[in-house]
Amino acid sequence: MKIRDILRAAQSSIAGRYIPDARFEAELLLMHSLGINRVELYTDLERPLSGPERSAYWHLVERRLCHEPAAYITGEVQFYGIDLRVDRRVLIPRPETEMLVEMALGFLSHRTPGKALVADIGTGSGAMAVALARLCPDAFVYGIDISPMALEVARLNVARYGLQDRVMLVQGDLLGPLPQAVDLVVANLPYVKQDELSGLMPEVRVFEPEMALNGGVDGLALIGRLISQVGKHLLLGGMLLLEIGHEHGEAVVGLVRNRLSDWNVKVVRDMAGINRMVVIETVPVAAGSKVGTAGMNRPLE
Ligand SMILES: C[S@@+](CC[C@H](N)C(=O)[O-])C[C@H]1O[C@@H](n2cnc3c(N)ncnc32)[C@H](O)[C@@H]1O
Structure with a gap:
C-alpha cells in the first residue's frame, strides 16, 4: 500500500468518528510515525509502505479513533512558535492561550530595563513560562503548579530550551509558594464548571487531567482565590x-x-469576539518606587 492510499484510508476512518480536520490529523500521525516532514510526505506519496511501517502507523490511527488527542499520540505540540513535550500529565496548550503570551510580551517590553519577574500560575507543560523566558532574556519566571506530575513535563520543556537558570518550577497551591513579589502574573487556571465536565468532548474529558479543567461549581473557584491572593504578590x-x-x-x-x-480591570476579546482574557493592573507606579504592594522587597538578583 502506498502512502497516498493509507492516508486516504486513515482520513476516511478518522472522519467517520466525526473528528474534525481528518486529513490534517492523518498526515500528522503519518509524519510522526515515519519521522518525516510535510515536504517529504508530499514528495513520497507514491512510495509503498513496508508491513511494519503500515502497522506502526495504523496503531497510531487506532488510538486517534478512540479519541486520544493527536498531541498526546505524537507527544508534541507547538505553542507560540516553540515545540513542547506533552503527555497525559498536562493539559495540551491551546492557541487561545497565546493571546496571554502576546499581552505579557507587550507589558514586559514597556518596562524600564532590568530583570522582570514573572509568575505563571498553573504552568502545566510550562508553555507560557518557557515562551516568556525564551522571548524575554531579562525575565526570571516562576512556574507554579499544584500537580507534581505536570511539573515533571514542564521540567522537560524548560530543559529542552536550556532555561533552567531563568525558569524556576515550584509545586504548590496558586501564589502560596511564590518566594517574592513579581511584576507580572499570568494564569490559565481551570475554569470549566464542575457540572459541565461530563459534557466535554471525549478528547478533553477522557484524556486531559481533570485537575487542569475543573473550576469548581461556578468555574471561578481558582480564579477567585488567585484574585484574593494577588494583592500581596504583585509589585x-x-x-x-x-x-x-x-x-x-x-x-x-x-x-x-x-x-x-x-485596580484597573478590563475584559479582552479574542479575534472571534469572545471574552477570553482579563487584564488587571495595579495602581500606577509612584516615581522611583521599588516596593511591592505588600512591602515585599525586590528580589534576590
Ligand atoms: C488549564 S491548565 C493550564 C496549563 C498551562 N498553563 C497552559 O496554558 O497550557 C491549568 C493548570 O493549573 C493547575 N492547577 C490546578 N489547580 C491549581 C492550584 N490550586 N494551584 C496551582 N496550579 C493549579 C493544573 O494542574 C493545570 O496544570
Whole structure:
C-alpha cells in the first residue's frame, strides 16, 4: 500500500468518528510515525509502505479513533512558535492561550530595563513560562503548579530550551509558594464548571487531567482565590493576566472590583469576539518606587 492510499484510508476512518480536520490529523500521525516532514510526505506519496511501517502507523490511527488527542499520540505540540513535550500529565496548550503570551510580551517590553519577574500560575507543560523566558532574556519566571506530575513535563520543556537558570518550577497551591513579589502574573487556571465536565468532548474529558479543567461549581473557584491572593504578590505597576471562560468576563470584573477596588480591570476579546482574557493592573507606579504592594522587597538578583 502506498502512502497516498493509507492516508486516504486513515482520513476516511478518522472522519467517520466525526473528528474534525481528518486529513490534517492523518498526515500528522503519518509524519510522526515515519519521522518525516510535510515536504517529504508530499514528495513520497507514491512510495509503498513496508508491513511494519503500515502497522506502526495504523496503531497510531487506532488510538486517534478512540479519541486520544493527536498531541498526546505524537507527544508534541507547538505553542507560540516553540515545540513542547506533552503527555497525559498536562493539559495540551491551546492557541487561545497565546493571546496571554502576546499581552505579557507587550507589558514586559514597556518596562524600564532590568530583570522582570514573572509568575505563571498553573504552568502545566510550562508553555507560557518557557515562551516568556525564551522571548524575554531579562525575565526570571516562576512556574507554579499544584500537580507534581505536570511539573515533571514542564521540567522537560524548560530543559529542552536550556532555561533552567531563568525558569524556576515550584509545586504548590496558586501564589502560596511564590518566594517574592513579581511584576507580572499570568494564569490559565481551570475554569470549566464542575457540572459541565461530563459534557466535554471525549478528547478533553477522557484524556486531559481533570485537575487542569475543573473550576469548581461556578468555574471561578481558582480564579477567585488567585484574585484574593494577588494583592500581596504583585509589585507596584504590575499586571495580572487571566485566561477566562467566555461567560466569565463580568463575574471576574466583579471579583476584582470587590477585592482590589482601586485596580484597573478590563475584559479582552479574542479575534472571534469572545471574552477570553482579563487584564488587571495595579495602581500606577509612584516615581522611583521599588516596593511591592505588600512591602515585599525586590528580589534576590
Ligand atoms: C488549564 S491548565 C493550564 C496549563 C498551562 N498553563 C497552559 O496554558 O497550557 C491549568 C493548570 O493549573 C493547575 N492547577 C490546578 N489547580 C491549581 C492550584 N490550586 N494551584 C496551582 N496550579 C493549579 C493544573 O494542574 C493545570 O496544570
